[in-house]
Amino acid sequence: MRHQTLFLIVLVCLTSLHGSDNDSNMTILPNKHLKRLKKLDGGVKLVNGRNQHEGNVEILYNGRWGAICDDEWDVSEALVICRQLGYKNTIVKATSNSYFAKAKRRFWMDNVYCTGTEQELTDCKFDGWGNSDCTDEEAAGVICQELKMEINQTKSSLKSLKTVRKLRLKGGRTTTEGRVEYLNPNGKWDVICAEGWSLKEALVVCKTLSLGYAADAIQTTYFGGQLLKTSLTGVRCQGNESSFTDCFHDPYVICNSPEVAAVSCTWSLPDIVIDHQELANSAYLQDLQMFYMQCAMEENCAASSAYEVQKKNGAWHLETRRLLKFTAKILNIGNADFRPSIPKHLWEWHMCHMHYHSMEIFATFNIYNFKGDKVAEGHKASFCLEDNKCLHGVKPKYACANYGDQGISVNCSDIYKHTVDCQWVDISDLQPGDYKIQVAANPEYKVAEMDYTNNAAFCDFIYLETGGFIRNCILKLP
Numbered sequence: 001m002r003h004q005t006l007f008l009i010v011l012v013c014l015t016s017l018h019g020s021d022n023d024s025n026m027t028i029l030p031n032k033h034l035k036r037l038k039k040l041d042g043g044v045k046l047v048n049g050r051n052q053h054e055g056n057v058e059i060l061y062n063g064r065w066g067a068i069c070d071d072e073w074d075v076s077e078a079l080v081i082c083r084q085l086g087y088k089n090t091i092v093k094a095t096s097n098s099y100f101a102k103a104k105r106r107f108w109m110d111n112v113y114c115t116g117t118e119q120e121l122t123d124c125k126f127d128g129w130g131n132s133d134c135t136d137e138e139a140a141g142v143i144c145q146e147l148k149m150e151i152n153q154t155k156s157s158l159k160s161l162k163t164v165r166k167l168r169l170k171g172g173r174t175t176t177e178g179r180v181e182y183l184n185p186n187g188k189w190d191v192i193c194a195e196g197w198s199l200k201e202a203l204v205v206c207k208t209l210s211l212g213y214a215a216d217a218i219q220t221t222y223f224g225g226q227l228l229k230t231s232l233t234g235v236r237c238q239g240n241e242s243s244f245t246d247c248f249h250d251p252y253v254i255c256n257s258p259e260v261a262a263v264s265c266t267w268s269l270p271d272i273v274i275d276h277q278e279l280a281n282s283a284y285l286q287d288l289q290m291f292y293m294q295c296a297m298e299e300n301c302a303a304s305s306a307y308e309v310q311k312k313n314g315a316w317h318l319e320t321r322r323l324l325k326f327t328a329k330i331l332n333i334g335n336a337d338f339r340p341s342i343p344k345h346l347w348e349w350h351m352c353h354m355h356y357h358s359m360e361i362f363a364t365f366n367i368y369n370f371k372g373d374k375v376a377e378g379h380k381a382s383f384c385l386e387d388n389k390c391l392h393g394v395k396p397k398y399a400c401a402n403y404g405d406q407g408i409s410v411n412c413s414d415i416y417k418h419t420v421d422c423q424w425v426d427i428s429d430l431q432p433g434d435y436k437i438q439v440a441a442n443p444e445y446k447v448a449e450m451d452y453t454n455n456a457a458f459c460d461f462i463y464l465e466t467g468g469f470i471r472n473c474i475l476k477l478p
């Protein structure tokens with residue numbers, strides 16, 4: 001009602017320019033002027049913060065800035081504000097009680113309710129413009145923290161490989177394998193120290209040579225090659241570079257190995273990808289009695305504080321833990337089957353869950369706070385890689401029952417339903433707030449794939465008193 005009344009007043013002002021207005025703070029502007037300002041209505045800014053990433057929120061309405069009351073103000077609203085201000089990779093915090101300063105302007109909004117997915121604050125529900133009974137001690141604010149996680153990856157000591165002019169493979173039995181040689185700035189062919197050589201570096205080498213993808217990253221003397229003082233050491237690729245010259249090396253790594261870096265390239269590999277929609281749609285919170293978590297605890301799925309409770313409290317099995325549960329659906333979009341990294345005869349039998357582990361870590365679930373610190377984690381040993389669901393016309397091949405072969409066929413998905421034990425993160429130690437969650441498959445690059453940039457789903461995890469949500473996922477490197 002109030003919304004309509006105010007709207008009417010504005011309309012009167014607009015059309016007649018001499019309607020009486022009881023709000024002493026509202027000046028009547030010429031028609032043209034107001035129209036232009038109205039276009040900016042809904043714009044937000046942060047004031048009184050210690051830096052530009054934080055502050056009380058002010059919103060523009062009819063050309064005037066106003067405060068927002070903190071009733072109902074939480075992380076969902078803060079998320080919308082930070083999004084509206086153009087932040088992408090951030091963690092947000094909601095502040096209340098005029099955290100940054102007393103409100104200096106009238107309150108334009110009160111009881112704002114967002115789901116967290118809105119593009120702008122005006123897309124959320126609220127009581128109507130100017131309808132508020134709040135005092136200047138109740139201003140709502142936000143902190144839009146830049147996520148600091150990625151910073152580590154580019155250490156300043158790393159040197160570019162832009163000087164590498166050419167690559168070739170030598171000493172292999174076929175043209176698609178061999179030791180990796182590069183043409184150094186002196187015009188000489190040189191080899192690469194094998195230390196730290198992984199599928200990530202090998203993949204970029206195969207790509208650069210247009211030989212497909214890396215089936216294997218080999219540390220060997222088998223393909224010949226003589227390490228020199230000038231040989232590259234500490235070569236590091238992230239796995240998403242299109243050319244070897246986009247990778248880096250750490251010149252301070254000393255080569256302690258007689259082995260040189262070698263690769264085997266192929267066009268035929270699996271490529272698993274996380275279904276992030278399934279992840280977001282399936283997520284929910286559950287409080288579970290520790291009595292039902294005994295197997296999970298044996299497999300190290302609970303947070304460390306759960307083990308302390310177990311140690312200290314005689315009636316520990318009556319205690320509850322809060323779990324973030326979700327379904328991980330992993331599809332193979334490559335052109336070869338995804339097979340476990342450990343051969344069948346070495347699979348470990350796990351008594352408690354009565355299943356085999358065919359890969360030590362098949363998936364990891366990490367939750368990060370706004371500083372980029374990992375605050376909770378889970379993991380999934382691949383006790384059962386199988387074809388749970390296949391695209392139309394594809395026959396499932398892998399099934400775990402009866403010591404069956406494990407794997408994920410091309411165009412089939414392995415689905416870890418949210419009901420499966422250990423398919424969760426123990427978040428009992430977290431305070432409600434805004435977090436990031438990363439769910440990654442094959443996170444240690446143990447199994448060769450065509451592409452690793454789709455192996456991790458990186459999403460907002462919004463933890464409210466009333467429930468938990470996973471949203472806004474992107475796919476990235478683990």
Ligand SMILES: *[C@@H]1O[C@H](CO)[C@@H](O)[C@H](O)[C@H]1NC(C)=O
Pocket residue numbers: 020021022
């Ligand atoms: C609004 O202003 C008019 C004239 O100034 C006054 O008669 C009326 O009582 C005011 N209404 C309110 C709700 O303050």
Ligand SMILES: *[C@@H]1O[C@H](CO)[C@@H](O)[C@H](O)[C@H]1NC(C)=O
Pocket residue numbers: 023024025104105106107
């Ligand atoms: C108008 O502004 C004054 C001073 O800025 C403030 O004290 C007063 O509360 C405002 N009135 C309204 C209705 O917002």
Ligand SMILES: *[C@@H]1O[C@H](CO)[C@@H](O)[C@H](O)[C@H]1NC(C)=O
Pocket residue numbers: 149152
């Ligand atoms: C970042 O680097 C610091 C110090 O080198 C290390 O302690 C920390 O674990 C690293 N963080 C990540 C996310 O790799």
Ligand SMILES: *[C@@H]1O[C@H](CO)[C@@H](O)[C@H](O)[C@H]1NC(C)=O
Pocket residue numbers: 150238240241242476477
């Ligand atoms: C590779 O991934 C990193 C980290 O995820 C990202 O910062 C970088 O921009 C990516 N590079 C390319 C070429 O996509």
Ligand SMILES: *[C@@H]1O[C@H](CO)[C@@H](O)[C@H](O)[C@H]1NC(C)=O
Pocket residue numbers: 391394410411
């Ligand atoms: C997998 O699906 C893709 C896209 O639907 C199709 O092009 C391809 O032929 C399929 N491959 C196999 C082995 O079924």
Ligand SMILES: [Ca+2]
Pocket residue numbers: 271272273449450451452453454455
């Ligand atoms: Ca992949």
